[in-house]
Amino acid sequence: MKKIPYGRQHITEEDIEAVVEVLKSDFLTQGPRIGAFEQAFAEYVGARYAVAVSNGTAALHLCALALNVEPGQKVITSPITFAASANCIRYAGGEVVFADIDPETILLDLDRTAALLESAPRGTYAGIIPVDFAGYPVQMDAFRQLADAYDLWIIEDSCHAPGGSYADARGEIQRCGNGAYADLAIFSFHPVKHIASGEGGMITTNRKDLYERLQFLRTHGITKREDLLAENHGGWYYEMVELGYNYRLTDIQAALGHSQLSRAEDGLARRRAIAGRYDEAFAETAVQTIAPAPGFHHAYHLYVIQVPDRGGLYEHLRQKGIYAQVHYIPVHLQPYYRRFGWKKGDLPHAETYYEHCLSLPMYPTLAPEEQDYVIEEVLDFFSLAPAARTEA
Numbered sequence: 001m002k003k004i005p006y007g008r009q010h011i012t013e014e015d016i017e018a019v020v021e022v023l024k025s026d027f028l029t030q031g032p033r034i035g036a037f038e039q040a041f042a043e044y045v046g047a048r049y050a051v052a053v054s055n056g057t058a059a060l061h062l063c064a065l066a067l068n069v070e071p072g073q074k075v076i077t078s079p080i081t082f083a084a085s086a087n088c089i090r091y092a093g094g095e096v097v098f099a100d101i102d103p104e105t106i107l108l109d110l111d112r113t114a115a116l117l118e119s120a121p122r123g124t125y126a127g128i129i130p131v132d133f134a135g136y137p138v139q140m141d142a143f144r145q146l147a148d149a150y151d152l153w154i155i156e157d158s159c160h161a162p163g164g165s166y167a168d169a170r171g172e173i174q175r176c177g178n179g180a181y182a183d184l185a186i187f188s189f190h191p192v193k194h195i196a197s198g199e200g201g202m203i204t205t206n207r208k209d210l211y212e213r214l215q216f217l218r219t220h221g222i223t224k225r226e227d228l229l230a231e232n233h234g235g236w237y238y239e240m241v242e243l244g245y246n247y248r249l250t251d252i253q254a255a256l257g258h259s260q261l262s263r264a265e266d267g268l269a270r271r272r273a274i275a276g277r278y279d280e281a282f283a284e285t286a287v288q289t290i291a292p293a294p295g296f297h298h299a300y301h302l303y304v305i306q307v308p309d310r311g312g313l314y315e316h317l318r319q320k321g322i323y324a325q326v327h328y329i330p331v332h333l334q335p336y337y338r339r340f341g342w343k344k345g346d347l348p349h350a351e352t353y354y355e356h357c358l359s360l361p362m363y364p365t366l367a368p369e370e371q372d373y374v375i376e377e378v379l380d381f382f383s384l385a386p387a388a389r390t391e392a
């Protein structure tokens with residue numbers, strides 16, 4: 001039986017050629033492919049600047065450092081995300097505060113976030129990390145308004161949403177990660193994401209100050225820029241101006257990512273077509289779907305359904321070769337975060353969502369007949385096979 005995963009990469013001959021070309025060139029890392037990929041990516045999301053890094057988690061870590069997160073500071077994020085969205089605050093010594101999700105969108109709830117900010121003395125919180133979960137864009141202008149009222153920064157975790165967009169309060173279309181409202185946005189090029197580079201990540205921003213700082217931080221905090229050197233001993237000279245890391249992307253990865261990026265819109269169109277077929281198949285069944293509100297263009301990294309017997313459906317699908325997944329176990333209930341006092345019952349919407357959610361196969365190369373098979377098996381499990389429904 002052919003296995004159908006929930007997500008997978010799509011590598012073409014052009015991708016392979018792009019990588020081979022780098023292997024035959026002078027630079028495997030720190031070469032020209034990095035800048036080219038950064039520029040193309042910045043253009044794609046509509047941001048002024050982009051900084052390529054070794055993975056999405058490194059991107060988050062560097063953002064926390066660039067924004068000077070420090071011990072004693074609190075940062076708000078969603079419990080329904082990959083753990084890295086929260087962990088980056090811990091790396092910098094800050095405290096993670098989870099606010100519950102909006103059960104309609106599964107995104108960080110604006111009102112719950114506002115309530116937390118209101119209930120604490122000013123200066124308690126430093127920033128907010130909203131997540132474009134599954135590819136559903138966060139209404140970032142609304143978060144910006146709130147952030148401004150409390151003097152906070154925003155990191156948009158856009159790993160699920162390259163190409164996604166929403167209409168802001170003025171009716172203008174804003175692409176996820178375009179830096180119009182968030183200070184920084186981050187992306188991942190892990191193979192299950194829209195654009196694959198093996199491992200890889202990107203930070204986008206419209207802020208020149210942060211862009212420059214991120215460039216040092218990504219490469220040991222070292223600069224060779226003459227205008228920034230305290231001394232200059234000659235051509236070999238550089239200065240390490242702060243404690244940075246080696247979080248560079250290689251040219252091999254950048255070439256692959258760039259080649260994939262050039263097909264990103266096609267992949268997005270496929271994802272939306274697949275979502276449309278699922279939507280149609282599950283309308284008026286026990287399978288609950290998430291429909292984006294008007295003005296929101298979902299990027300469909302994931303196609304999430306919510307069902308009464310999630311555990312049963314998960315097992316049923318596995319037996320049929322369909323490897324659906326659960327995104328995510330609420331981060332506040334992970335043993336590491338329980339150590340800080342988080343417990344079951346703290347965030348009821350996130351916890352209820354977790355009991356019922358399942359991510360169905362969603363990737364550009366999912367064939368129509370494979371999707372039909374997935375739909376059939378899901379409906380079968382609930383005894384709602386298409387035939388039975390038409391008779392009813």
Ligand SMILES: *Cc1c(COP(=O)(O)O)cnc(C)c1O
Pocket residue numbers: 055056057058081082084085131157159160187188189190199200201
């Ligand atoms: C994948 C992902 C990350 C981390 O990206 P890596 O490249 O795997 O380090 C962070 N946040 C979210 C929401 C993700 O999906």
